[in-house]
Amino acid sequence: MSLAPRTAGAPEGPGRHGGGRRGGGPGRDRRPRRRRVLRWSAIVLSVVILGTGGAGYLYYEHLNGNIQKGRRSGADDSKAQRTRPNAAGQTPLNILLIGSDSRNSDENVKLGGSKDNRGNPPLGDVQMLIHLSADRKSAAMVSIPRDTRVDIPKCEDPKTGRTYPATNGIINTSLARGGAGCTLATWENLTGVYIDHWMTIDFAGVVRMADAIGGVEVCVNQNVWDRPTPDQPGGSGLKMKAGRKKIKGVQALQWLRTRHAWGSDLMRARAQHMYLNSMLRTLKQQNIFTDTGRLTDLAEAATKSLTVSEEIGTVKKLYDLGMELKSVPTDRITSVTMPNVQDPENGEHVVPEKGGADKVWRMLREDVPFDKNGKSDEKDKSGKKSDAAKKGGAEPARDPSTEPSRLGVLVQNATRSSVEPAVQGRARAVAQVLVRHGYGMADTDTSAPVSADETVVRYPSAELEGDAQAVAEALGIPASQVKRSTDVSGVTVVVGADWRTGAAYPKKSAPEAGDLPSNSDAINGSDTSKCMDVYKPYQW
Known part of the structure; x- marks a missing residue:
């Protein structure tokens, strides 16, 4: 079966290839030979990607061999449970995306800075949960700042067998305490959200993916140069003039790593959300199935760049995930940053702002859309008007077995x-x-x-x-x-910490679609007006 999309008016059967197409009269679709060749090239490449025979199977296995895989979770005591299925039997899909600062290769050292850090355990400096709703009609991207202090559970490194005791520390260190599975367990411990899969990408992977996509448009309000200053060493090296620009390769990595020029880690999360929203818009506008070279480049880049949890460690499963996300309209995609406050123990760190963060986690657990752009019948299904949803999707009560x-x-x-x-x-x-x-x-x-x-x-x-x-x-x-x-x-x-006083559990109103905390810095995926402000010392 071809993955190439059918163009309106395209010939579909033998009878439509006859003389009737040669007349060239009004309304007739005269297809140049080059267009037909591209279409059939796309069909052939689709077969290759799906690995359905001969050399195609070998290439499919080659792509599968590119993918590195790991254990889903590094802890065995997670209390997070899957969200109950909706009326159609569908459940949400949660994927944790982790950006690693690993410098364990020549390429990553070149891209990421000091060679003195080579061999050090990687840190998860970018952590973002991608939530696809059960009906696949909306999506959310939720970031936790890298310097957030949280409880990290006991984790085991699947590669070395080493066990790390539970601790209270900075969330980006969880990656070094048992790999991506430990970071996933830390998120589940904090949010109560069941996470189905994880993906990690390093510096070199970001560059490869940005090049394969062909560039992503970003915007700054002032000229920016993220460089060392007398007061602050380091910097990503990002340098661009005010306005909109399509970036790729190393410059895309610099955009995603920039922190000082935006003023804080929290603003870095906003810049990353803007980049990803723009990338999704770009991918939706592209028709890679009529460009065999672009499709193979993207397949090679994706499989070489990502390390994934073992359940999604094949080309087809990654392709299916990508298509599910691509099918969500951009105005139904919302990115937010976990509501947070300054850590009372260390002014350079943050901790979750309990009221706002708990509301975001609850909306994820109950699959409540982060946007208000769904149709009224979808809002019913998401829990705003139905009795079942008001009860959090719970099944009818069972009779007790004991007095x-x-x-x-x-x-x-x-x-x-x-x-x-x-x-x-x-x-x-x-x-x-x-x-x-x-x-x-x-x-x-x-x-x-x-x-x-x-x-x-x-x-x-x-x-x-x-x-x-x-x-x-x-x-x-x-x-x-x-x-x-x-x-x-x-x-x-x-x-739990949500019931510190009183004889009755405090009542909580059911969250409604789009009712996000004001301090979550929400950005809608269709919003093309956003530009980053540049902190004064990094303007030029």
Whole structure:
């Protein structure tokens, strides 16, 4: 089957290749030989890419051999669970994109700076979650600044077998503590969002991909030169005049790495979002299937540039992912940066701004569109008007299997966050609330307080699901926060940082499409008006 798009008016069957096409009358489509050759070249190359025979199979295997793969997750204790399917049985797709500063090759040292850093563990300086909605009609790109202090879980490096203990540190170091799988586990630990796959790209990969695409248009309001200054060493080397310009190769890498000239890491995330939005618009405008050279260049660049989690480690799977993202209209793509505040422990770092960040994570978990451009029926499906969605997509409640007075319930204190200590005695207070509701065997976990952003009720097996739902109802916890987990032996209430006081779980209004926090720096993918402001010392 050809991947080449059919052009309106193109001949489709033997009967349409006869004399009727030779008349050349009004409305007739006279196709030059060159156009037909290009079309058939595209068909042949499509067969090659899909590897459906002979030399095509060999080239397909060559491309597959280019792809480096790794284990999906570096931790085994993630509590994140997939979003429940929508009415059509579809689920969202979440992919973590990581930009590595690895300097472990001559090419990367040349592009990335000091050779003294060669051999050092790579840092994940760019981290962005790409979220495709269950119906594939909207998408979001969410960045976390590289200097964000978070809890990094215990991780194992799949290459060396080395185990790294859990720590509280800067998120970009997670890549050096077990590879991309550890970064994925860190994101799941922070957000509660189940992440299906990861992709990493290094300096050289960015250059190859930018060249294969043919350039991406960016914009600055003033002349920019990101260079060393008396007060600040380093710099990406980006130099361009004010206005719009198509950049590729090394200059594209410089744009993505520029930080000082934009004024901060937060503005660097904005520049990266603008670049990616522009790249998606560029790809949508291109028809690479009528240009065999461009298609092979892009296939070679992509397979050589990306390291991916093993589940998507084939050309066809990467192609399918690309086509799913390309199918989303640009006005339904929204990029944001995690709402954040200055770290009270270090002014050069940031931590999540709890209210805004929690809202973004919840919208991702519940598959609520980040834009308001969907049709009214799509908004119904996303949860704004349907009863099922108001309950977070939860299934109907099951009947409890045990009388409340005979059910053992364990309550854990997980109120510690990256910016606030645990509330002492919180598990005991919630257990007492359960006792008043008739759960006389409710008890507290006496181990050290753990950390969870959101309160959940966990249960180990299907027969206890109804009991867990009843416990949640007694405490006012939404049914969507009742989750099955193999790391508990009975019904367990994990009291998170979102419930630090009070006898009833605080009610939260359901997020609506496009209702993003004001401090998330949202940019719509169709917005071509955005230009970067240049910090005064880097203007010329």
